[in-house]
Amino acid sequence: MNIPITNPIKIVVKHVGDVHIHTFISSYEGDNIANATHIIESKNELVLIDGQFLKPYAQKFRAYADSLKKPIARLYLSHRHPDHWFGLGDAFSDVEIYTLPETIEFLKEHGEASREDHMGKLGDLAPDKVVIPQHAVSPGVEFIDGVQYVIERVIDTEIDYGITLKLPEFGVFIAQDLIYSGTHLYLTKYLDHWMEQFEDMLTSDYEVFLPGHGAPADKKEVTENLKYLIAAKQAIDDGLKNQEFKQFMLQKFPTRQCPAIFDIYLPRLFDGASEY
Template sequence: MNGTVTVIEKGAVRVHSYMAPDDSLNVTTQLIETPARIVAVDAQYALGYADEVVAYAKGLGKPIDRLIVTHAHPDHFHGAARFGAPVHALPAVRDQIVAQGDAQDPTGTLVPVTDVTPTVEISPGTEVIDGVPFVFEALTGGEAADELVIRLPEQGVLVAQDLVYHATHLFLGNNDIDGWQRALDALAADTSYDTILAGHGLPATPAVYTELRGYLAAARELLGDDGEAYKKAILERYPSYGGPFLIDIGNQYLFGAQGA
């Protein structure tokens, strides 16, 4: 297996957190295993890694009930068709995916937008899936314009996805550090969750909030008008972090070709 799987036992639920290798941005798919089914969250960037996640899920011997796409960044929905399950998302996220049109995965394989467009709308609130309450919350601003957060209150699991990165460089292309800090403060204020599932990186504890606040403060300090200078500075500040290519992608949004 190319990716890294972390399994967390939470009573009636087991979480299988699949992190892709560094060459695919350490993007993470969550497989939430309930007594009789699997709820998948986010679908990988490279189709080959999506296939690896699906093969692992099939090995659990339970059907994939649905795939939930938390936000409209390609690294979280390119592999959606590979899961063979209904794709759920917030209406705003669905519309943002449709607006992007057809794309390619990192290997150049075509990803038709019709194959990955969510077909089931998620409404904020609580849905009981296979006896397990899932609380869906829509947030705006931060790493992406619109993001879905999923809470499993009985298990103390928070599926934060791209509002939380763990030991991985941040994508700042949305240019909303203030919004990201506000979102982190809101998540951290609820201390009833001891397991935080990241959209890039391995599962974390609530200590990750302090780490992220520090990184965002460093980014605010170091960001100027030169993408290459910022990349050099943030790599020196966080030399052990994975996913340095995420800095390049963010720089393309922030600075254009100069920061690529």
């Protein structure tokens, strides 16, 4: 694989009072997929969202968090795809990690096999070990260092089980892989239910949508994501598969970045390949 390591992109998405919301994006180059992870910096501590994919970016994301000179209260893992949890083993093994019980179970059962499977492709960019999150979250409202988090369990979208976090005081919706901002989406068999999530976002009061890939998004980009799923569903209904499907989507959405995602999901979507 062609995986150049380049400078990450760091963005302060919002600053209100004592709260800064940061986004950290890994490379868009080559076969990279612009993994986006986030930090909610409040008066006394930090909450992190996801742990990056490749070792150098996990370490750089940790260094960025440490540069803020506040303790990490916790890290929320959004879902079980490796590009969100591999980096936990590289840079966050000392952090309290929270995720859904289904995600914890999956990592216990398949985490090591997934790591070993990726070693061949990623070499030393893969983690040396798997870190299993210690804490199961349930949906509801949490206050951490004075910031309100609304945690929701979302099923059958880009993944079977995942969480989103909303920060109603700031109009910020941490959607992770419900949104691919400016990049090609990882498609699954759950397109209809996923589209309903976009419809909810577009009619909500939230204005900023933090994605799992690419730059912070607005409702225009959520609309583009919805258009992408509508086109994909139509193409699948028309019988397109694999390379034909990929060529159709590349032509239809020529400005979206990170086409390497097709080769990750096409065998799973059309040929029943293993989920990890």
